[in-house]
Amino acid sequence: MDDILHGLATYLSYAFSLKELPNNAATIVKSFAFFTAVHLVVGPALSSWLSPATFGKMNKRQRNQWSNRVVALVHAIIIVPLAARCASNPVLERDRAFGWDDPSGTVIAIASGYFLWDTLECLIHFVDVGFVIHALACFTIYTLEFRPFLAYFGTRCLMWELSTPFLNVHWFLDKTGQTGTKLQLVNGVLLLSTFAGARLIWGTIVSWRFFETLYTVRGQVPVGYLLVYGIGNVVLNLLNWFWFTKMIAALGRRFTSSGGAKPT
Template identity: 30%
Template sequence: MNLLDCLIEGLLAIPAPGIWTTKIIPGLRSFGVIESDALLNNLHSILYITAFYHLVFLLSAWFLFPGISQRKIDCLLAEEKEKEIKVEHKYSRTQRAKSLSNQAALHLVSFLQTIIVLYLSISFLISHERSVIPYPDPESRIFGETRETRVICIFAIGYFIWDALISSVYSTLPFVMHGVVSTAMYAIGIKPYLQYYAPVFLIFELSNPFLNIRWFALKYLPSENHLCSRFQLFNNLIFLVTFFLGRIAWGWYQIGCLCYDFYMVSADPRYLYWDSLIIVAGNLVLDVLNAYWFKTMVCVAIKAIKGGAQKKHDDVKKAC
């Protein structure tokens, strides 16, 4: 068992407190706050995962990043002074370093979450392709359940609850809504309902590690260092390729597969019309946004390449 497996199984193995099973869960069930028994039975694990991600955030923001963030801000201030650049900063040196540390901690948690869900999702999909996990038809893909897909939903819900809460403090309303909507979608999955598609659509996260690496490179690496610039360029290219493959090529193909499976089981009494509509509408909106964002990123990349080529031409002309 590797380190990721130990972490995943360790979090899932933590038992619920006695009061949780004797008071809280029966209370939620009796008042109809949460109707899904599967969600109630795994709610303690979901909250443990939420707490785990917040612990990683706090340890990172308090201990891991403050020192390097302070040095980075000091370097920026020194560069401004050396180049005689007069910039009116809204926040003090300490406040800027604290803000940078908090943002770095957010990106570290995002990076960790992506690695965990991609590990779970890719492992499941590879096993499925080898026919180890049976999802042979639309009925099993919509109504079926395995421990693997349930665990994926648990980790996704745990993270997106944390994401919605932390975004309300450090980010904007669209990010809060993203966390809330994502939580609702994976809560539908744990019922169980279309659990097979939980790992399928988490492949969207394939580009996220490179997006987070890009952020760390921009914020902490020296921009004028040739080796760092090469690394950033290589990472940006991988980011664009994985974004296209994971969010556009894979995403549009899988929404077609999902709609086909819904059509095939629509006469089944277990079919949930409104839940299905929410999932399809949400994924279609996300697929359109992904296509728009990809177009924007490609345009920015082309502009940067042309700008770099023009600058190089001007430098050669000056040298001559």
């Protein structure tokens, strides 16, 4: 099995000029398998134990959405600390376009496995086109980093996931009858703060440096890479701003209709 996987990864590495893919293919597959297991087995089991009254009454589609949130929460908890450890990596700092080291490669491989799961999940259980675009863009961008290319920015953009735990906790509070409570209000403040800080402010700063680097090496990489990364970065940033406005509107409606926060 390992030989087949390595052979396939080697073929893809030659076909798409992904030099570092063979060394990280096993991690991608393990990551995909792990998050699939969380989605299909671990998440439902824990949810049935922790929230039997709510999860037990859900239909198949609702349980799938719940389990998706569990996977996203687990991924964020894992990936943010790992990505933060790469933030001061001197190897990547010296060469923001083509720098590479194995620890950062492992982080990118874990993220690639997650975004592979996310892409397939969004396509199989279609809910919103924005989710499909986000998942597919992330999977493509992180997979192409095995050229190696822009690993410096890939690890930094994973810090966007800092807001994800609060987003999913907010959703779980809604589903467990705690809409408008003080707990949800505090979580909502943390959600908006981390989303604005990590995705909008930090994301804009990183994206500015990203496009500076992309312009500097425009003659050293295929045009297709420039288009994928340039368009992908713009799309992801636009989605962040779009979702931020939707979150503000949704939170405003919840707490206005509930007459303020309720006791927890």
